[in-house]
């Protein structure tokens with residue numbers, strides 16, 4: 001959950017009542033420049049120090065020691081500034097600082113804060129104190145948004161010192177509060193830079209990150225969620241949290257979808273099953289084809305659609321020998337693929353589709369008015385330029401499509417590697433949306449949604465419970481149901497991703513989790 005920490009009060013939990021703008025680092029620099037130009041010099045760093053100190057006191061109220069690792073730039077300056085504020089406020093707590101660079105080599109703002117910390121009586125230590133305990137606090141002020149990759153040069157002494165301190169932060173026994181973003185992480189992509197990759201192995205200590213001024217995509221996707229932990233945000237009084245100025249003239253790269261994107265539409269008393277749309281699922285290759293039954297995947301998608309409010313759900317299994325008679329969920333209507341009219345319902349195609357789905361794709365791509373393509377349907381399209389062309393042509397016929405690939409499927413569709421997809425998740429998702437003229441949803445930690453008009457959203461819900469077989473099929477069915485009920489393609493994908501993750505976030509600790517259980521609890 002995202003929380004905001006206010007300058008004037010202790011940090012409070014905020015309503016997740018809107019989609020928050022996410023700015024990349026260059027836009028953040030522009031906003032910072034504009035804010036700084038309206039304020040007396042050094043004010044932003046002072047405000048940052050105050051916000052950090054307040055959050056630190058709230059996170060570790062019983063800390064006897066607070067150790068701050070300060071880097072070579074203004075992120076380190078924030079650390080010195082916070083040290084001063086903490087020293088003044090907590091006379092009985094040992095406030096300790098380690099630095100990477102001599103003060104004369106620091107940027108101007110950071111130098112001022114360094115001197116203030118010295119004057120306040122902060123203690124300088126060369127390394128992480130060995131007596132930190134779990135109730136103490138470690139503050140990571142090593143690297144913020146100024147990080148850049150340095151492949152072509154030998155590490156300097158300062159670089160080695162920075163690595164040494166970062167290792168100590170990573171191995172700390174107490175909670176870690178990262179300033180702006182976890183050190184080593186690219187704020188635009190959520191990926192560790194190669195030279196900092198070892199630090200991706202985060203220790204089990206709780207992690208918090210206080211984002212300063214703006215929120216950035218890297219906090220919420222790829223390795224960002226594990227690295228940054230609980231996100232807090234303080235806009236340093238620049239009006240971004242209240243959607244005022246500066247941010248309105250600088251374009252966000254994406255929006256963070258939150259609970260507000262889950263709009264449950266009230267149902268009228270006069271409504272009937274036809275009011276909430278039909279979902280038809282095509283998938284589930286049978287045992288008889290290749291000895292690899294995947295009918296469960298199609299059932300999961302149908303079950304999810306049923307429990308997400310679709311008026312009627314039809315299931316066409318790619319399995320001629322599927323047992324006939326009453327299905328395990330009698331509300332779901334079984335169909336032979338050839339008997340189903342694919343030109344009417346919202347179609348969810350591909351879950352467990354195996355090789356059998358391929359033969360149906362030309363017909364489905366031609367007929368389905370609204371189409372969610374998942375799993376083996378995506379693999380078949382990736383392998384066939386003719387199918388890919390047919391998919392792209394749908395948009396011009398006003399037949400919208402939603403693609404729901406995981407990173408490997410996305411890599412196949414874009415003819416690249418999973419590593420390349422994960423290195424730039426937002427860009428990869430946007431590329432998919434533009435290439436196929438559709439709404440694309442790239443699954444994974446911090447699911448990304450993009451459309452062909454270059455709009456991007458990052459989903460804020462979900463956890464590692466979802467890393468189990470079948471949850472993707474549930475997502476496809478859920479999105480199909482939301483779409484059938486009247487959302488547009490983007491809304492269905494955004495709301496579906498949020499609901500899917502939110503249901504997993506709310507999962508009771510004593511209830512066993514499985515994709516089937518998830519599908520049946522989507523209505524809660």
Ligand SMILES: NC(=O)C1=CN([C@@H]2O[C@H](COP(=O)(O)OP(=O)(O)OC[C@H]3O[C@@H](n4cnc5c(N)ncnc54)[C@H](O)[C@@H]3O)[C@@H](O)[C@H]2O)[C@@H](O)CC1
Pocket residue numbers: 032042044045048071072073074075076078107109142143144145146147148149150159162179180181193195212213
């Ligand atoms: N100037 C200000 O008043 C404000 C500064 N802020 C803070 O300032 C940060 C940005 O400051 P900077 O632009 O100085 O950037 P950083 O402090 O994030 O990093 C820049 C420093 O890191 C070094 N560095 C970069 N990549 C490296 C690598 N791969 N290996 C080793 N060293 C590397 C650079 O040489 C430079 O010394 C923000 O993240 C935020 O914490 C914010 O508090 C807003 C206000």
